[in-house]
Amino acid sequence: MLVRREARPDDLVVRGARVLDPVAGIDAVLDVRIDGGTIAALGEDLHPNGHRVVEGRGLVLAPAFVDPHVHLRTPGREDEETIASGTRAAAAGGFCALLAMPNTDPVVDSAAVLGALVDLARAEAEVPVGFLAAITKGQRGEELAELGELSDRGAVAFSDDGRPVESPALMRRALQYSAVTDRPLAVHCEEPSLSRSGQMHEGAVSAELGFAPYPSLAESLMVERDLRLAEAESRPLHLLHLSARGSVEALRVAQACGVEASGEVTPHHLSRTDEAVRTLDPNTKMNPPLRGDDDRAALIEALRDGTIAAVATDHAPHARHEKEVPFEAAPFGVTGLETAFAALFTHLVQPGLLRLETLLERMSDGPARIFGLPRPRIAVGEPANLVLLDLERRWRVGADGFRSRSVNSWLLGERVRGQVRLTVADGRAVFQR
Amino acid sequence: MTTRGEFRVVREEPLPPAPPDRRHLLSVGDLSRDDVERLLGTARSFETSLERQVKKLPTLRGRTIVTLFYESSTRTSSSFELAAKRLSADTLSIRASGSAVDKGESLKDTALTLAAYDPDVIVVRHPQIGAPQLVARVSGASVVNAGDGKHQHPTQALLDLYTIEAELGRLEGVHVALVGDVLHSRVARSLIGALALVGARVTLVAPPTLLPLGIEALGCDTSTDIGAIADADVVYVLRMQQERMEAGANYVPSLREYAARWGVTAERLRPGQKVMHPGPINRGVELDAAVADGPEALIETQVRTGLVVRMAVLYDLLTTGAPVQAAAALEVA
Numbered sequence: 174m175l176v177r178r179e180a181r182p183d184d185l186v187v188r189g190a191r192v193l194d195p196v197a198g199i200d201a202v203l204d205v206r207i208d209g210g211t212i213a214a215l216g217e218d219l220h221p222n223g224h225r226v227v228e229g230r231g232l233v234l235a236p237a238f239v240d241p242h243v244h245l246r247t248p249g250r251e252d253e254e255t256i257a258s259g260t261r262a263a264a265a266g267g268f269c270a271l272l273a274m275p276n277t278d279p280v281v282d283s284a285a286v287l288g289a290l291v292d293l294a295r296a297e298a299e300v301p302v303g304f305l306a307a308i309t310k311g312q313r314g315e316e317l318a319e320l321g322e323l324s325d326r327g328a329v330a331f332s333d334d335g336r337p338v339e340s341p342a343l344m345r346r347a348l349q350y351s352a353v354t355d356r357p358l359a360v361h362c363e364e365p366s367l368s369r370s371g372q373m374h375e376g377a378v379s380a381e382l383g384f385a386p387y388p389s390l391a392e393s394l395m396v397e398r399d400l401r402l403a404e405a406e407s408r409p410l411h412l413l414h415l416s417a418r419g420s421v422e423a424l425r426v427a428q429a430c431g432v433e434a435s436g437e438v439t440p441h442h443l444s445r446t447d448e449a450v451r452t453l454d455p456n457t458k459m460n461p462p463l464r465g466d467d468d469r470a471a472l473i474e475a476l477r478d479g480t481i482a483a484v485a486t487d488h489a490p491h492a493r494h495e496k497e498v499p500f501e502a503a504p505f506g507v508t509g510l511e512t513a514f515a516a517l518f519t520h521l522v523q524p525g526l527l528r529l530e531t532l533l534e535r536m537s538d539g540p541a542r543i544f545g546l547p548r549p550r551i552a553v554g555e556p557a558n559l560v561l562l563d564l565e566r567r568w569r570v571g572a573d574g575f576r577s578r579s580v581n582s583w584l585l586g587e588r589v590r591g592q593v594r595l596t597v598a599d600g601r602a603v604f605q606r
Numbered sequence: 607m608t609t610r611g612e613f614r615v616v617r618e619e620p621l622p623p624a625p626p627d628r629r630h631l632l633s634v635g636d637l638s639r640d641d642v643e644r645l646l647g648t649a650r651s652f653e654t655s656l657e658r659q660v661k662k663l664p665t666l667r668g669r670t671i672v673t674l675f676y677e678s679s680t681r682t683s684s685s686f687e688l689a690a691k692r693l694s695a696d697t698l699s700i701r702a703s704g705s706a707v708d709k710g711e712s713l714k715d716t717a718l719t720l721a722a723y724d725p726d727v728i729v730v731r732h733p734q735i736g737a738p739q740l741v742a743r744v745s746g747a748s749v750v751n752a753g754d755g756k757h758q759h760p761t762q763a764l765l766d767l768y769t770i771e772a773e774l775g776r777l778e779g780v781h782v783a784l785v786g787d788v789l790h791s792r793v794a795r796s797l798i799g800a801l802a803l804v805g806a807r808v809t810l811v812a813p814p815t816l817l818p819l820g821i822e823a824l825g826c827d828t829s830t831d832i833g834a835i836a837d838a839d840v841v842y843v844l845r846m847q848q849e850r851m852e853a854g855a856n857y858v859p860s861l862r863e864y865a866a867r868w869g870v871t872a873e874r875l876r877p878g879q880k881v882m883h884p885g886p887i888n889r890g891v892e893l894d895a896a897v898a899d900g901p902e903a904l905i906e907t908q909v910r911t912g913l914v915v916r917m918a919v920l921y922d923l924l925t926t927g928a929p930v931q932a933a934a935a936l937e938v939a
Contacts, residue, residue: 377820383756453736497714499734
């Protein structure tokens with residue numbers, strides 16, 4: 174299901190790093206030796222065997238990250254991102270796998286389009302990529318896409334991301350029919366009659382600025398509907414980019430009732446609130462919008478207690494000229510692959526809101542588990558999927574440029590702490606600084 | 607091994623802050639109480655000068671002021687233009703229709719084009735929130751927001767303060783009731799902030815659907831009962847913005863029902879209450895025609911003071927708030 178460019182696996186020794194794999198239960202200063210892309214030895218004072226040695230003293234070596242929600246803009250908007258540039262950005266962000274959303278032009282709703290993308294990824298993906306396919310043809314919410322054939326051709330999951338499946342009847346049918354695959358539906362929950370023309374979260378800030386509101390209810394009502402449907406059909410359901418307290422509470426209740434439901438949350442919703450929109454900076458505009466303090470607190474709590482098991486960047490590149498317009502005219506979306514870890518280390522771990530171990534798990538094992546992807550693990554015999562992190566390093570976002578073709582980062586110009594020094598994805602060192 | 611040198615790294619400097627020597631008036635939130643008092647004082651000096659036979663002052667001779675209007679406007683555009691002319695500035699008026707905007711030019715490119723003429727001030731009206739901020743960032747001129755979407759219209763708020771102070775002799779402690787479509791009103795958002803800044807009391811009176819959720823955070827009371835205007839010294843009637851009422855949005859069942867429940871009529875006013883309106887008026891909807899033309903209405907005064915207040919704003923931006931007499935004397939010398 175995950176594909177990447179063919180390349181020779183690496184031999185490597187990472188020496189003296191604090192090896193931290195919360196799932197495997199490792200937290201010790203060790204050397205890690207990789208032979209031909211596979212973790213061959215963990216121990217003290219390992220012989221390098223002639224391998225290249227990366228000095229890890231003072232750094233943390235963890236399982237590399239998995240991003241379940243990325244927009245690679247290919248096909249259709251290769252000026253904004255390509256598979257090559259997006260996977261380089263992912264490598265720089267410490268990711269060893271990513272899932273691409275199907276809201277491209279054309280939409281990934283047929284085996285032909287999916288097959289072409291898989292071929293392209295085999296030619297240019299630096300980091301393994303999986304593709305989601307649309308739930309409905311053209312993501313128009315009218316007819317089911319050929320889920321069976323798409324699944325056979327390697328679709329990791331199905332989503333109309335960017336828009337909801339508006340009709341409850343069609344959503345129900347999609348859940349029912351998805352049983353012919355073993356793949357989950359991943360839904361963008363938005364009740365359009367409530368969010369229509371909405372620009373930002375409804376609250377004191379939107380009241381003051383005058384923006385048309387996009388209330389929390391627009392999300393949580395649809396979350397409740399889709400959870401009810403998933404429960405009725407006994408099918409797995411993944412909730413994309415949750416932003417509102419009400420959504421999280423509904424997810425928690427559904428999980429307690431045995432619904433096979435999962436959720437994800439973005440670094441920007443975990444780090445920022447609607448107060449950021451006061452800048453009128455189009456890089457504070459995304460869908461769903463940045464919400465209130467209370468919503469942010471609920472998201473952090475849900476990530477901590479595991480109700481939300483995955484961090485997802487919702488990396489959404491946009492052309493510079495399309496974002497250099499008044500806020501209301503700008504498209505929704507911000508980039509995030511290159512800043513995800515630093516953002517959350519700075520805004521959650523540093524202030525004591527989340528343990529580093531929990532963050533590492535939610536950025537790696539959590540999303541892999543939800544989508545049935547290989548789970549990055551630091552253990553002898555496992556393929557090397559590793560990220561080497563410098564937790565002391567402070568840097569300014571954008572000062573070094575971006576690997577992404579787009580620059581619409583919600584953190585542009587900010588000083589953050591925590592930097593990726595090395596990424597090993599599927600046995601290959603794909604990034605080092 | 608991929609290293610940084612092998613592929614293109616897109617460099618992006620964070621948006622540079624505007625040059626520090628350029629001052630803007632983008633939002634009432636940019637102003638301190640001292641700023642407001644200084645601007646109103648400057649406007650009073652200009653009002654005196656306008657009583658002279660020759661109304662033109664040499665103060666901004668050689669300066670260039672551009673007005674860039676993406677929305678229709680009568681009083682705001684005309685008063686800015688006249689204000690600039692009264693101060694002897696060169697003026698250039700751009701309207702969205704008939705310009706390169708019609709050919710799909712972006713706001714950024716239009717602003718850069720105008721910036722090439724090195725204007726001192728660009729006055730912007732635009733239907734989208736944040737447009738003046740964008741012009742301020744890219745043009746290098748001082749920018750005055752003449753209305754951006756539903757966000758801000760700071761010179762309207764200043765002229766309203768000027769009008770109230772001229773009529774009542776004070777601003778501190780004055781009670782103003784704003785009645786009507788607060789939700790879609792940049793005038794309301796600007797005026798609420800400005801009144802709070804000078805120590806006035808504000809009550810918003812509107813149908814529940816036209817009161818934005820959370821607006822109380824700006825420091826005002828709200829009511830859905832038109833009876834709440836009884837205590838106010840000034841009843842400020844907002845335009846029922848039919849052009850912003852999306853079809854089927856159902857903010858109110860009908861304009862007829864709105865007028866019946868929230869229309870400001872002589873019967874609902876007590877003697878001595880002043881009535882204001884930013885114009886243009888929907889007579890018989892939000893404001894009864896007899897009240898609009900009556901002795902307590904300050905609507906024409908608002909238009910007249912718009913001129914001196916905008917002169918004060920332009921003057922203040924370009925002379926960094928020096929007293930009028932001193933600057934005028936300098937020009938003559």
